[in-house]
Amino acid sequence: MWGPPCGRVNQIGVTGVDLPGMIGQLFCRIWLRGYATSIHRERVWDLPWSAADPGRHAFEWDEDEAARLTALVVPMVPSEADWAADPGRMAGFRFMDEVTVLLVSRYGRWVCGWDFSVHFGGPVEAWCCDSHSVGEPTETAECVVTCLLEWRDWLEDIAERFEQLAPLPDMDAEDRSWHLERAVTRLVTAVVNSTHAEGGWHGLCETTLTWFLTSTGLGRDEAQKAVEAAIGGRFKSYVAPAPTLVDTVGEDLAIRLTGRGFYRER
Numbered sequence: 001m002w003g004p005p006c007g008r009v010n011q012i013g014v015t016g017v018d019l020p021g022m023i024g025q026l027f028c029r030i031w032l033r034g035y036a037t038s039i040h041r042e043r044v045w046d047l048p049w050s051a052a053d054p055g056r057h058a059f060e061w062d063e064d065e066a067a068r069l070t071a072l073v074v075p076m077v078p079s080e081a082d083w084a085a086d087p088g089r090m091a092g093f094r095f096m097d098e099v100t101v102l103l104v105s106r107y108g109r110w111v112c113g114w115d116f117s118v119h120f121g122g123p124v125e126a127w128c129c130d131s132h133s134v135g136e137p138t139e140t141a142e143c144v145v146t147c148l149l150e151w152r153d154w155l156e157d158i159a160e161r162f163e164q165l166a167p168l169p170d171m172d173a174e175d176r177s178w179h180l181e182r183a184v185t186r187l188v189t190a191v192v193n194s195t196h197a198e199g200g201w202h203g204l205c206e207t208t209l210t211w212f213l214t215s216t217g218l219g220r221d222e223a224q225k226a227v228e229a230a231i232g233g234r235f236k237s238y239v240a241p242a243p244t245l246v247d248t249v250g251e252d253l254a255i256r257l258t259g260r261g262f263y264r265e266r
């Protein structure tokens with residue numbers, strides 16, 4: 001059942017509806033289409049690993065840049081007058097989209113997850129939502145900076161895991177299967193830990209697994225289909241998966257991609 005602590009979600013009328021197998025991200029996609037904006041904003045689940053991979057997108061950061069970015073964001077924060085002139089309460093969303101455009105132009109497409117909050121199944125702890133996180137200008141701008149760094153750290157962490165978990169190119173199908181199964185177990189566990197299995201956490205899980213497979217050379221469509229089929233709707237919003245389920249999903253994915261079973265005793 002949907003029951004996030006964040007008030008904004010309650011306002012749009014999905015509370016109390018059980019949406020098994022559906023993801024918070026899907027819900028966000030539908031919801032966000034509901035307000036008119038001329039800003040095209042890329043979302044995490046649309047981002048290919050080539051655009052998200054921190055190894056391919058350097059990020060120069062120091063105190064000066066933190067101060068410059070904060071100074072750029074402060075005047076973008078909606079004022080009392082902006083909120084008063086906005087009965088639909090969309091000023092917060094507009095701000096978030098405009099900040100995203102600024103961050104993308106400054107650092108690259110990978111930044112688009114800066115506000116992917118834990119409440120919506122993301123890994124960013126410092127952001128809640130438009131209603132709770134957009135307020136006093138300096139505080140809000142500093143929070144944006146914190147979130148950006150949190151998102152970058154998360155990408156760097158999973159990139160490191162991808163490297164450690166990747167099957168070697170010369171491995172036979174059985175070894176490859178074993179590595180893939182192990183990778184799924186580790187990566188799902190990492191996503192559950194980052195998101196606390198809040199919101200539609202399994203959306204980020206699908207994205208992460210798809211990114212991992214593409215990082216090993218699989219095509220994006222093929223990777224996405226294999227991940228979706230292996231999960232098979234068995235990961236649920238707001239529910240941490242049982243270890244046995246994680247193992248089963250890993251096994252299914254490994255068999256699907258290699259045609260071989262894995263060997264748990266190894």
Ligand SMILES: [Zn+2]
Pocket residue numbers: 005006007008128129130131132133
């Ligand atoms: Zn909130």
